[in-house]
Amino acid sequence: MSKMLLYFVLFPTLIAAQIKGRVIDEHGDPIAYVNIFPESGNDGFSAEADGTFSIPNHKPDEKFTFSAVGFKTITLQGIDVNEVVMWDETVKLREIVVGKAKRKRSKQIDKFGTSGIRVYINQTAGKVFNPDEKSEYPFLTEVTFNSKSEISGAKVNIRIMSVNENGEPDLDLVAKNIIASVPKGDRKTTVNIAEFNIEIPQNGIFVAIEPLKIKENLYTTVVVYESISGDKKTREVSVQQPYFGFLPSDENNTWYLTSKWSKRSRHKVDDSGSLSNVMMRKYHDKFLESTISITISN
Known part of the structure; x- marks a missing residue:
């Protein structure tokens, strides 16, 4: 009986876990603020300024799309994102028409x-x-x-x-x-x-x-809620801003x-x-x- 209980407790951690990694360029330098989108269609996540990221509650075999300004967009499985290498794509950026602006009006x-x-x-x-x-x-x-x-x-x-x-x-x-x-x-x-x-x-x-x-960009506040038993409880909630x-x-x-x-x-x-x-x-x-x-x- 105890073995069966242990199995059901551990099973969720096998199918949904926190995925951590870092995004770098071909020279090994970190890429800041990379967009990370899961194939589930959720709004996504961002890499930090140092290229590190943490994705909670996602399956290791789920695919993630990484995109950043000036780099080729890539899609990888969660098990392959410990270190993500993105390649420069600045040569493909559409040419900007540069002129001399007067800016008087x-x-x-x-x-x-x-x-x-x-x-x-x-x-x-x-x-x-x-x-x-x-x-x-x-x-x-x-x-x-x-x-x-x-x-x-x-x-x-x-x-x-x-x-x-x-x-x-x-x-x-x-x-x-x-x-x-x-x-x-x-x-x-x-x-x-x-x-x-x-x-x-x-x-x-x-x-x-x-x-x-x-x-x-996280804002953390304490919310008060009522439990099933009717007791008032509090917990911290963090919301992106x-x-x-x-x-x-x-x-x-x-x-x-x-x-x-x-x-x-x-x-x-x-x-x-x-x-x-x-x-x-x-x-x-x-x-x-x-x-x-x-x-x-x-």
Whole structure:
């Protein structure tokens, strides 16, 4: 009887365990903030600044996709990820049109307000910008986005990508991570990227914000809950920060990243007609649009 009990206790650890490893380049140097996506379709994980990572509660034979700006995307089984080597792909990055920006005049595209935001998601999302004004304001100079964070200085990564002929995100236009920190609270953050002198391509430009799922972005709090017996108990809960704001839209123009870029169907609100959901009613049967705007200049 004791042998059978021991078997059932140990069995879960054999099929779901913590997977630890490190991501390096072909020279043995660590790669920071690599995206790691399980084949199960979960939102994924991030490597730390030193390339190390920890993936909880996953099967050793599950496949994981590793992607990072400037490196070839690879897929490996969990048993093979103790040391992941990624190879440089900067030679394949789409050529950036570099010119001399005057920056005497500028215009903000897709400007948004924050008072009506009710949906926040901790996932990589972005959208395509192809403004009619790009002939007059051809350079991308700033990216602005909304976030909600319980900690100050949570780190995010900004992705700037080309757009293919089908209007889909294509290749990274900047061969490095653009790391930004967001303030505590429900706030806008504006990041100046004028140093890269990016001229908007003919098909437009794709801008995405990635939440880095790293240790320093964790917010830990104590929650009180009621046990089955009715007793009140407490436990610590850690939640990744920040969350990004989304507004309701009639257009499906936001892309989400799991192991690949994809769009989502219309958002549904349960019992949208009830009084308790009056603030969420405007989201019902709408698409979620990421609160990202850009500033372009001459």
